[in-house]
Amino acid sequence: MKKWQEEGYPARLQDSLGDGVVRCRLSPRNCRIRPGQHGFCMVRANRDGQLVSLNYGRSVHATEETIETEAVFHYEPGARILSMGNIGCMLNCDYCHNWKTSQARFVADSDVFYYTPQEVVDIAVRHGIKVISWTYNDPVVWHEFVTETAALAQARGIVNLYKSAFFISEKAVEELIPVIDIFSVSIKSMDPKYYRKITKGWIEPVLAATEQVYRSGKHLEVSTLMVTDLSDGEDSARDMARFVGERLGPEVPTHFVRFHPDYKMTNTTRTPVDRLERAREIALDMGLDHVYLGNVYDTDSANTWCRRCGELQITRYGLNARRPGLTAEGTCANCGTDARIRRIPGAVPERPTTPGLPSSIRHETAGFDWQGDVRAVHIRVRNDAAETRSVYHRRLVTDGAHTDWTRIDLRGGESYRFIAAQSLPGETGVVVAVPPDCTSSLHQVFDRAHFPTTDADAGTVNADVTPLPLYVRPIR
Template structure:
């Protein structure tokens, strides 16, 4: 993995149609961009070079990050599993509230935020750290199509599950190339209002719905989510339309998530979604017949938990981005009545190894971060600066009733590794990191599910209701 000038190495692109006069048409998204020589498509990362379609972001990524599967609005597949999140540069949309705008909108990308990975390196990171799921996520994996398809195939051959978290503004032809290698599709449906889609996302609705149906019909694990934007889409109408789509065009058993919004990008003159509106939306959808409706980006509510549909036993408890199986046996059945739980389990996909105490005489530096305001998650980045393997440690602290063990993080020589720590109990105070003196670390606060790039804790202040820096400045561009 090396830092690189991110858009200087074109890579042959798939889904190309060659036209007259060296013009090409890109069939990756419903836009079907017609691109003249030397020009780019809407996404700014697919271009025409000498009459051939190329991609400029092959292997270009934000820092690979270990997270939990709950960050991707996936609640019924391997609850609590650790995942390796991979995000790239560019997007087929330009949503006014995007919290990944500095990477989704290519004109704002800075080289310092971009890394270069090969498919083999991605799979190696997952294997070495015992991670069983790779998630293609953040800005949106659609525009990373070539790298996703090739790397996901390698991962699948290594026994690793692939998760595709996307707004799914993608062509049916491209979806057919994903179906053989992707196991989980988490689709973010921004709204069921066509006018909203055109105005707020700069895309259009029906291809998103058709694509979601396509992967559902293919037998893939599908979950859907909707961002409930304050005073824009956080109403009963959105809940009813979402419930109608899931119930009639998919299946009432498909997990559906109503997700809390935080102000970002071009929409900072507002507030976070009031939780009572989310709770009302959930009730509306369940009253309309959906079986599994959850809230996202919220804490301290039972609306994130899973219960047995037959006897009502609590099966999965969730707090923020953490999940615990409490009422399901090893075979995936209800621990009380034996009914099959609506969950797909993935053995050995959860926790790292732990120790109760730090080793004596280890020359470890310990740093702490306290949760505050709406910041209840943190990216921890560690780098082993030496040519020998190193062992670092991390734990949550402050809640005497919770597990205070130190989790072990093994780093190979010169490895930079990044992971998320999220508040796991109401009484937890924060997170601690212990690293040997030949390693360095930095802490990056995030809201809710992760976003990129992040700002190191020491680099700026935070408005409790607006995303951690950097903030979008209208009229600026690279």
């Protein structure tokens, strides 16, 4: 099998320090790298005195999801996105739920897929997707591939979304702003000591880069992970609300996100929901306009109400959204107030649906019942035929009812991955139907922006709140 880190691609943002040593200026770490060595992220290396990117075009499988997956609630609610994640990270958070891909030493060659910029754009165009999301591990360490592909996508009328922990240099942000339309920044905490200890980064550049984006006028939403007993207290909520209200603006949507045990932090529990609800109350009391909970299903605190008349505009359940009180122009259907919801320019295509499967082909079905905190799965389907094939999926409801089938067309030889998530309280699971010359697999998704590398058949641990594989601490 091909080794993902064999070839290097010329990296930008580097200084030559003499004697073949280079400095990388992509993240605030400013790694000083000798020939033959690599930086902290392990995906930028010094090859013969030149800084190269080792992950250019190396990705996890491209995956269709919804924009809510990325903690973006005020840009085209419910939009389908094409999520692209890569390998490596400039941080190493103790709770990372994508540690299997963010920490390059754990990446298996079998988890790596190869794309050119044009291929990424072609996938989005072929599937009628209008947003490409640079996400999962962290797009900062994929800078050259992201900026080149995003520019190509823009030229095709596709919007780019950047979901990041944003430990990034000012110069790199300058290069992103022209090609990225939506920024979703995950601020891990407002406590400098927490940043150093838990993320191995430091807070000041993250806040500065977030302000830089805010000043640019690009769409910005911020989120913070409330880790049980570490960062889920009232002071955390106050500090976050103060930063957003004073250094950004009260109109910036702010998300308090529920944590699940993972990576080096499995000996703990999920964040109690009442602490998240309290954090939201505090932020609203301090004057923020739009405050939401993330990774919490049965709550009204993920919905959007009109600031003026209080009418319900958007309902959200998990990773899905409906727009009962929003006009096509993005105003309140009741009083006409601007709902501050940005829209994708032009038409946004939807997948075709059908009440029944075509009778001419016998489809194989596979299903998944929502269990514990697992309310979403990635479905991977590969069309082994030379001609186009259609695969279908539908959601099941408690009383034996179901939705119509949603159809996805795959061209000959195509491998495709998409998310199916519980979208209403009464839904019990999902079924996928594939023709005999296609193969499929299911992968349990734990919370948003999670890229599972393990098949659903492998099961889960810790009462369905910690995904596999489990991190095993090396013996020293």
